[in-house]
Amino acid sequence: MGSERLGEMLSISEELIKKSCYLSFQAHKFPDDLFRVEKFAAGSSDVVFSFPGSWSVESWASVESAFGDKKIQLSLFPSMKSVGYYDEAAGPDEHQDFATASFNQAFLQKFEHLLQNSQLKNKVQEAINEKKRIVFTGHSTGGATAVLTTIWCLENYPKQSNGTFFCVTFGSPLIGNHIISHAVRRENWSQYFIHFVKRYDIVPRILLAPLSSIQREFERILPFFDPNSPAYASESIGSSVEAFRLFTNVMRNAVSLTTHAASKLQGSTNLLLETVKKFVKLSPYKPFGTYIFCTGNGNLVLMKNPEAVLQVLFYSCQSSSETEWATIVLKCLKEHLAYENELEGSLDMQSVTCDDNLETLPLASDGFFDDLGLSEKARLCLRAAGEFEKHKRRNQEKVSSKMEMIRKHLKVIEEYRALCEHTVGYYDAFKIHKDKTDFKANLSRIELTGIWDEIIEMLKRYDLPDELEATKEWINLGTRFRRLVEPLDVANYYRHSKDEDTGPYMKTGRPKRYKCTQRWLEHEQKLQSGSCGESCFWADVEELHKLSGNFAAVYGERERVLRVQEQVGKWIQDGLIGTDVLLKSSTFEKWWSKLPTDLKTETISRLMNGLGNVQAWQ
Structure with missing residues (x-):
């Protein structure tokens, strides 16, 4: 001093x-x-x-x-919230779960x-x-x-x-x-x-x-x-x-x-x-x-x-x-x-x-x-x-020291995804879970989720510097983690039928580690809350797939059926998710193929036909 x-x-x-x-x-x-x-x-x-x-x-x-x-109304002061912290008292609508400032x-x-x-x-x-x-x-x-x-x-x-x-x-x-x-x-x-x-x-x-x-x-x-x-x-x-x-x-x-x-x-x-x-x-x-x-x-x-x-x-x-x-x-x-x-x-x-x-x-x-x-x-x-x-x-130094470990395990999962993307797709490969490569990917998934859960708990307690959740390096790393690992978490959730005991993934099963890192990206890019759901659309597909064959139930979810297709089509075109989503016998393709014709969107139909032509040529 x-x-x-x-x-x-x-x-x-x-x-x-x-x-x-x-x-x-x-x-x-x-x-x-x-x-x-x-x-x-x-x-x-x-x-x-x-x-x-x-x-x-x-x-x-x-x-x-x-x-x-x-x-406050966030429309007037949109940044006056805790981006990563999940307010448990806010109810089940995850788009309204920010800890909002009081003036x-x-x-x-x-x-x-x-x-x-x-x-x-x-x-x-x-x-x-x-x-x-x-x-x-x-x-x-x-x-x-x-x-x-x-x-x-x-x-x-x-x-x-x-x-x-x-x-x-x-x-x-x-x-x-x-x-x-x-x-x-x-x-x-x-x-x-x-x-x-x-x-x-x-x-x-x-x-x-x-x-x-x-x-x-x-x-x-x-x-x-x-x-x-x-x-x-x-x-x-x-x-x-x-x-x-x-x-x-x-x-x-x-x-x-x-x-x-x-x-x-x-x-x-x-x-x-x-x-x-x-x-x-x-x-x-x-x-x-x-x-x-x-x-x-x-x-x-x-x-x-x-x-x-x-x-x-x-x-x-x-x-x-x-x-x-x-x-x-x-x-x-x-x-x-x-x-x-x-x-x-x-x-x-x-x-x-x-x-x-x-x-x-x-x-x-x-x-x-x-x-x-x-x-x-x-x-x-x-x-x-x-x-x-x-x-x-000190906590920031501690979590920063784990960045290399995070990247190492993300590389393992990226290699796993590349291995699966021409066969059944890495979501479905992980869900079937019968090869050694699935086991190896699962070990990396478990390591990564443990590290990120620790980080999110620190954020919840405000035990990390306030600037961390707006740091470009952490936003990018969190986004990469979410897009690679959350599909595996969803696959694991439905592989073990956790939805039957706990409820749908998006309502009761989605961990804070993905909600938090998704909101980091949405806040940084000033996007609407909930708009970056490219890592968890599989949960919607799984829930809608259960309705296949029950036309009354399918039409009852008409808006959701069309929304999921439009989102998936856009995310594929933007390169946020791979075309392995559309592979024949994938969970997505099985669900989509059973939809009534008038509920199939033009975007997905065109992508399906394009992928089919490529496969036929190969």
């Missing part, structure tokens, strides 16, 4: 940060403007969009849930209103056409709007996402759950979100408490923050009973949340932790991006580890004794309005500490984090957060 210049670390100048802060506070003076745009002097490459805050309880949290959060509903509604009722899209496009770097900024809930706008732009302008959009907030509340933090890091967007937080500012911590527990006090306090209110910055509000109750309520909830989070980071397996969650509602909100804590004496502490930021939000706002509480309560309101003056001095001093190597953070005074007033217990929590990130990197 040591001191570095802030502008270089953030890729945004100190002057632009100061300008953004000034414009954020200016935006509050024009609450009827949904946003304001500031273009600088000719030759400047920057344009700043600033958003005003809101000063009613309803604009902070809806009452539909304890914390005012709600799962603060009130903030989201304000953003949707902004999107629909303003010139925001046109102004953003104008700035892009002019090749400007765009900074979205806001203070208080204006910061929340800036964050949502930035995510929306990163989603909708992918070609401009590399350094075109930045978000700089000041005293912004948290906006959503851990899935947002995970998704932003996965998409490599984290560096574009920069949040300044003063040590005692209560607003970034507000949503750590349920709205119902603070609503009355918060309603009384909000005029303190509103520059258009007669009670703006009122000393009587800052020292009121309501302010004290608000502070103590937020911190009481924050301690429950951070204690639970720290225990999980430290690897606690105590079942009491999960039991407590059933009785104590813990806030779902979590920080993401880069946080810069303003200590109040000119020093800045830069943190990128979201778990560490959460701990600092709680521990840095503590008092050393109960006699200091009244002073801190007043500070926690006043500091929310003091960012301009704070940054003017701090950015000039350039005393910046980073959260590198948190796992080795000294438990006593270290000269770096002292200005945040962190206790020994707080430092232990930061160590745990640092160690957890290091643990993820």
